[in-house]
Amino acid sequence: MLRGFEHVGLTVRNIDRSLKFYVDLLGMSLVVRRPGLHGNEIAFVSTGNGMLELVCPATGALLAEDVAEGRAGVRHLTFSFDSVDETYRQLEEAGVEMVEAPRLAYNSDIVHKVAFCRDPDGVLIELTERSRNEPA
Structure with missing residues (x-):
């Protein structure tokens, strides 16, 4: 189970x-x-x-690459926050590579708002915020 x-x-x-x-x-x-x-x-x-x-790795690692359209693999990692706007602002101020500013989610039946950035190795990170009436 x-x-x-x-x-x-x-x-x-x-x-x-x-x-x-x-x-x-x-x-x-x-x-x-x-x-x-x-x-x-x-x-x-x-x-x-x-x-x-x-x-x-002790031998080092190359920068991550996005998964090409039509190729299987992990496209991004998603984390949920109380406020996407506030998180985006804090990351931007810290010099994080921002990819897409906060906007309403396309999949609004799941989350309310999203934004995107990259981690230090180039992995695409999705920041989400659930609507107040959405179950966690």
Whole structure:
């Protein structure tokens, strides 16, 4: 029986920079940071209802690439906030690469408002805000 969503693993180029983004800017909690296998460094960060596993290879990593239209793969990571406008402003002020300003969501039956940015490694991040009468 499925118990829930556990985590997504991400390869990162610089674990300190990624932790600054996910913990300091997005508000996630650092669960653990430790050496991994073969000189890698690993950190788990929690959103409260799921985690990201950040793996920084000792050999380095290339910048992420978007999944091409028609190709299978992860298109973006989505996180929910109380206010997309406020989160977008804070990220923009922190120098984060912003992709799309806050707007009403196309899938309004699920979320109210969305915006997009990129994490330090180029992964597309969707910021969402549920409408006040939407269940969480």
